[in-house]
Amino acid sequence: MRASLIQIDVNPYESVNSRRERVGSLIRELRSSDLVVLPELWTVGAFAYELFADEAETLRGTTARAMSEAARDAGIWLHAGSIPERGEDGALYNTSLVFSPDGELAHSYRKIHRFGFDKGEAVLMGAGSDLVTVPLPDLTLGLATCYDLRFPELFRGLVDAGAHAFVIPAGWPERRRAHWTLLARARAVENQAYVLACGTAGTHAGVPQAGHSVVVDPWGEVLAEAGPGEETLTVDLDPAKVFDIREAFPALKDRVL
Numbered sequence: 212m213r214a215s216l217i218q219i220d221v222n223p224y225e226s227v228n229s230r231r232e233r234v235g236s237l238i239r240e241l242r243s244s245d246l247v248v249l250p251e252l253w254t255v256g257a258f259a260y261e262l263f264a265d266e267a268e269t270l271r272g273t274t275a276r277a278m279s280e281a282a283r284d285a286g287i288w289l290h291a292g293s294i295p296e297r298g299e300d301g302a303l304y305n306t307s308l309v310f311s312p313d314g315e316l317a318h319s320y321r322k323i324h325r326f327g328f329d330k331g332e333a334v335l336m337g338a339g340s341d342l343v344t345v346p347l348p349d350l351t352l353g354l355a356t357c358y359d360l361r362f363p364e365l366f367r368g369l370v371d372a373g374a375h376a377f378v379i380p381a382g383w384p385e386r387r388r389a390h391w392t393l394l395a396r397a398r399a400v401e402n403q404a405y406v407l408a409c410g411t412a413g414t415h416a417g418v419p420q421a422g423h424s425v426v427v428d429p430w431g432e433v434l435a436e437a438g439p440g441e442e443t444l445t446v447d448l449d450p451a452k453v454f455d456i457r458e459a460f461p462a463l464k465d466r467v468l
């Protein structure tokens with residue numbers, strides 16, 4: 212199973228429209244992949260709080276339609292990262308969208324743990340509450356977003372719901388890059404699952420982004436890691452590795468809590 216992570220540059224010199232078109236073209240070049248992943252809030256940048264309301268969209272909005280078409284044209288599963296969603300209740304959410312190869316919006320996930328403590332996303336956006344898994348032909352994905360990476364109980368819940376791989380779009384800042392790679396590997400090892408963590412590049416709202424998107428295998432080994440700039444990372448996953456490792460080293464079966 213081939214997966215590609217597009218680590219998008221979210222510098223504010225590019226308009227949302229232009230970036231959306233550019234990303235659509237990048238996705239269409241990845242026809243040989245089975246799954247393509249984008250980062251968190253890539254239309255606006257995860258720290259551009261003042262843009263969240265202005266650029267918020269519904270799940271049938273411009274970005275969703277563009278991503279649906281790109282997924283269909285490329286014939287791939289597309290985790291289109293997250294967008295600032297304007298919910299039917301009028302609230303904002305940090306919502307990830309997953310499209311099937313025929314362009315259907317198959318799943319959406321509202322970020323559960325909001326970042327910012329008493330400002331930013333934590334006060335501007337509502338919290339999701341639902342765990343979301345995505346059954347693909349060869350393995351099941353569990354969805355999480357950025358700050359969620361710090362909360363292992365979410366990932367255990369996803370494993371209990373059948374996940375073999377976690378997809379984690381993010382807008383992780385450079386100043387906490389050491390945590391990013393460490394946490395990605397920890398979630399992989401403790402859950403014996405692949406981790407596909409796709410971040411952003413560039414600087415927006417004065418926050419340099421870490422880049423360094425990473426794919427970790429269920430043994431905790433880093434299979435591929437991006438640099439700091441815009442880059443597409445492509446890696447072949449072996450779904451059998453999850454089952455083999457869980458059988459050969461059955462730590463998940465020894466849980467007592």
Ligand SMILES: NC(=O)CC(=O)C(=O)O
Nearest residue numbers: 326357358382383384387
């Ligand atoms: N931006 C986030 O959601 C999370 C983050 O920055 C962190 O360090 O955690």
